[in-house]
Amino acid sequence: MGSNDAPNIILYTNHGCPWAHRAHIALAELGLPYKEEIIDLTVPRTPEYLAVNPRGLVPSINYNGTIITESAIVAQFLSDAHPSHLEKTSTEEGGALQRAKINFFVDTFITKVNGQTFGILRASEEEKPELAVKLVDAIVKEVEPLLQDAKPFFGGSSKLTLAEVQTGSFILRLLAYPKGGLAPKSILTDLETRTPAFWKWANTVVKENSVNYIWEEESFIEKTKVRLAKQAAAK
Ligand SMILES: N[C@@H](CCC(=O)N[C@@H](CS)C(=O)NCC(=O)O)C(=O)O
Structure with missing residues (x-):
């Protein structure tokens, strides 16, 4: 096929999975059409899906016949294969530095915050307030300094970047849990006052269509409540 033809992409996914959600955001931002196959995660994986991804996890993509797995790698690959506003190439002026900064941001958010x-969800009601303060403390210390120049997106970008592709699904959840009664509401008020740059950025990110087009907040919260109740009963 010619280089201008859109690739054939199958996305193996589950809309409740924040890791798989990264691939949806990347594909939407890049304007790449794709077929989707929903993988039921409540039952053992089929032999067909284990042939796609022996780990049995979502997401996976089939890109013109090649399978790529692991959400961070899938999103990075799509962004590299289709250079765009998401991230500069490493040889473009400023590209190597921009990529390092985005990687550091994503790594920081995932490892420190x-x-x-998710720990708050599983904690007892007595433990939750203290954990909520710790969560906000971590955002103050680790993330807020990295968003000082967001305008409105990472690094002063007017459009979404790979930083938001890799974190947007988790930001949706971070804001939804307190709203849905699964984490202390103080998280929202504390973030607003203690992390103004993060607060503004996060609320902008979740309003983006590419970030929220597969997101159904109410049913997500209900399903999460059911899952947590089952886990608590099994203890
Ligand atoms: N490191 C993986 C994590 C993916 C992952 O944990 N996916 C979960 C759903 S959110 C899954 O497929 N779980 C199926 C299972 O554990 O059986 C990635 O980033 O792609």
Whole structure:
């Protein structure tokens, strides 16, 4: 096929999965058409899907016949294969530095903040307020300094970047859990006052169509409540 033809892409996904959600954001931002196959994660993976991804996880993509797995790698690959506003190439002026900064931001968010969000969900009601303060403290210390020049997106970009592609699905959840009663509401008020740059950025990110087109907040919160109740009962 000619280089201008759109690639054939199948996305193996589940709309409840924040990792798979990264691929949806990347594909939408790049304007790449794709077929989607929803993988039921409540039952064992089929032999057909294990042939696609032996780890049995989502997301995976089939890109013109080649399978690529692991969400961060899938999003990076799509962005590299289709140079765009998401990220400069490494040989473009300023590209290597921009890529390093985006990688550092994503790494920081995932390793210093993200796990804490999910920890709060599983904590007892007595533990939650203290964990909520710790979560906001981590955003103050680690993330807020990295968003000082967001305008409105990472690094002063007027359009979404790979930083938002890799973190947007988690930002949706971070803001939704307190709204849905799964984490203390103080998280939202504290973020607004203590992390003004993060607060503005996060609220802008979740309003983007490419970030929220597969997101159904109410049903997500309900499903999460059911899953947590089942996990608590199984303890
Ligand atoms: N490191 C993987 C994580 C993907 C992942 O954990 N996906 C979950 C759903 S959110 C999954 O497929 N779970 C299926 C299972 O564990 O059986 C990535 O970034 O792609």
